[in-house]
Amino acid sequence: xxxxxxxxxxxxxxxSYQMGDLQFxxxxxxxxxxxxxxxxxxxxPSGSGKSTLMNIIGxxxxxxxxxxxxxxxxxxxxxxxxxxxxxxxxxGFVFQSFQLLPRISAIENVMLPxxxxxxxxxxxxxxxxxxxxxxxxxxxxxxxxxxxxxxQQQRVAIARALVTRPRILLADEPTGALDRATGAQxxxxxxxxxxEGITVVMITHDxxxxxxxxxxxxxxxxxxxxxxxxxxxxxxxxxx
Amino acid sequence: xxFLSTIRMSLSNLRxxxxxxxxxxxxxxxxxxxxxxxxxxxxxxxxxxxxQLSGLGxxxxxxxxxxxxxxxxxxxxxxAQFAKLEGVEGVAPRLSSHHxxxxxxxxTKSKFDGVHTVARRVxxxxxxxxxxxxxxxxMLYGRSISPDDVTYRTNVCVLGFDLxxxxxxxxxxxxxxxxxxxxDCTIIGVMSELVxxxxxxxGSIIVPYTTAVQTFAMGLPNSFDxxxxxxxEADEVIARVExxxxxLLNNANGNSYSIVNQxxxxxxxxxxxxxxxxxxxxIAVIALVVGGxxxxxxxxVTVSERTAEIGLRKALGATPAVILLQFLIEAVIISxxxxxxxxxxxxxxxYVASLLIGYTFTFNPITAMLALxxxxxxxxxxxxxxxRRAAKxxxxxxxxxx
Numbered sequence: 001x002x003x004x005x006x007x008x009x010x011x012x013x014x015x016s017y018q019m020g021d022l023q024f025x026x027x028x029x030x031x032x033x034x035x036x037x038x039x040x041x042x043x044x045p046s047g048s049g050k051s052t053l054m055n056i057i058g059x060x061x062x063x064x065x066x067x068x069x070x071x072x073x074x075x076x077x078x079x080x081x082x083x084x085x086x087x088x089x090x091x092g093f094v095f096q097s098f099q100l101l102p103r104i105s106a107i108e109n110v111m112l113p114x115x116x117x118x119x120x121x122x123x124x125x126x127x128x129x130x131x132x133x134x135x136x137x138x139x140x141x142x143x144x145x146x147x148x149x150x151x152q153q154q155r156v157a158i159a160r161a162l163v164t165r166p167r168i169l170l171a172d173e174p175t176g177a178l179d180r181a182t183g184a185q186x187x188x189x190x191x192x193x194x195x196e197g198i199t200v201v202m203i204t205h206d207x208x209x210x211x212x213x214x215x216x217x218x219x220x221x222x223x224x225x226x227x228x229x230x231x232x233x234x235x236x237x238x239x240x
Numbered sequence: 241x242x243f244l245s246t247i248r249m250s251l252s253n254l255r256x257x258x259x260x261x262x263x264x265x266x267x268x269x270x271x272x273x274x275x276x277x278x279x280x281x282x283x284x285x286x287x288x289x290x291x292q293l294s295g296l297g298x299x300x301x302x303x304x305x306x307x308x309x310x311x312x313x314x315x316x317x318x319x320a321q322f323a324k325l326e327g328v329e330g331v332a333p334r335l336s337s338h339h340x341x342x343x344x345x346x347x348t349k350s351k352f353d354g355v356h357t358v359a360r361r362v363x364x365x366x367x368x369x370x371x372x373x374x375x376x377x378x379m380l381y382g383r384s385i386s387p388d389d390v391t392y393r394t395n396v397c398v399l400g401f402d403l404x405x406x407x408x409x410x411x412x413x414x415x416x417x418x419x420x421x422x423x424d425c426t427i428i429g430v431m432s433e434l435v436x437x438x439x440x441x442x443g444s445i446i447v448p449y450t451t452a453v454q455t456f457a458m459g460l461p462n463s464f465d466x467x468x469x470x471x472x473e474a475d476e477v478i479a480r481v482e483x484x485x486x487x488l489l490n491n492a493n494g495n496s497y498s499i500v501n502q503x504x505x506x507x508x509x510x511x512x513x514x515x516x517x518x519x520x521x522x523i524a525v526i527a528l529v530v531g532g533x534x535x536x537x538x539x540x541v542t543v544s545e546r547t548a549e550i551g552l553r554k555a556l557g558a559t560p561a562v563i564l565l566q567f568l569i570e571a572v573i574i575s576x577x578x579x580x581x582x583x584x585x586x587x588x589x590x591y592v593a594s595l596l597i598g599y600t601f602t603f604n605p606i607t608a609m610l611a612l613x614x615x616x617x618x619x620x621x622x623x624x625x626x627x628r629r630a631a632k633x634x635x636x637x638x639x640x641x642x
Contacts, residue, residue: 113557
């Protein structure tokens, strides 16, 4: 392990969902550290709790117990307003289905987080353009999402995730809706972003995609495992 | 800056659903249009009525003997006693009934060949009637009835404007003779056209009331108007008039006559118009509330349609307050636009109504501002619930909605 200070630190995180009278435990005491500058994949089948984990890391959800430290800040107990600011400043989201607003152009989609960061319009335009250049889509700035291919849409979404200059990029199945070649392009972008110093946490069920990361952790039935631990488990349990 | 980009976003969302937006707006448009039109038209009509009533004189009262009274009416002498009371400017008795007018070619050059006979209203009045009731119109030809005509019961008459036109066209018949119930009456004047509420003089032939009593047997006047010197002392003067009535009619409890103050009539009219206006405004407010419910309905649909968008915006860092503001602004834009269109339509409607009904159209900027504020309030009030629902949405569940 590197000597860097962890940027994401989860200690004994549990989370369960209430469905009527029934409690469904999803995460059983997860302890997970990510160092600044790492590229980590969380690999697991559907229903393993990986999305819930991502929601907690992304400050979209709060754990039932355990502590979550993001940088120097303890997330537990933050107000909704403060959580929104953390999502805006510290985390960039990339979703499986891109989540671009359909009626506004690519550059306006990229500018969206800057509106919430209260950045003046002129600066918003300049910064959004810079991010679009970074993902190679400067010439598509005025296109509507539906005028772009899936890969291009995901690159717009990455530009949007980067525009507030977050320290962490959080991706949930970022290639899930793309073909292999396009998916590989997206992974190239992630790798080069990681080399520029951005911490990347990617959640996926796909071994090949996960292998682009520098470290893979495994999640199964709400528990995290290292590669060695995972391989030591009954081989069939891991197939999802 | 943030506000501006939110407004821009809201406008583009509303444009994307132009038809739905317009239909929703229609509710507010109808509400505001009817409120503004009713208030403006109502105010205009009320102003005109007040104008005409007070042109007629707020400074007077009408004294009437009831049918069951011991006396059939007031004599000349008694009327003179009323006229001499302190604070009284004068009294104006009025008798009125239909009689036969005969125009003989040898006595007068009317529009007709040969003898023409027609039944018309004969009004018996005194000189005071002319100096107070018709002084604005004045005489077209000749003179009006003088105090001497009243005192000496002369057989003279003044033609009302319409009657004169129907009998003579444009010819001035001053000095010629018209027969009323076979009594020769000299035409001494023609009145200019009366406008306002009391235009009964226009179609009448007017004679001294003393002549009407004696010559045409129209009975003693059982009703007359008392005009005060100043409207400020109305109560004191009415008390004096009442005392005199009581002593003349030997009736202390006062149930054989009535005194109606014109100001009370004016008050009564105002009470009624206020009541009617209030009712209509109430109905218009109901229309506006229905419009507001329409806004709420549309915004609820919009919020549930855009669940995924709300989730995304929250993930990108929109605070609940920002989401609330965005949807509230959309609701307010609908209602405020509707309000502006409604104010324009309402003013247009009341302008057209003023041409049709014939009152003076006045644009009251305060009413317009109030209507706009009202529509704004409707937007905020009915937009709040959907906007709160959006603001409270759980971002995870919202994102999953795709």
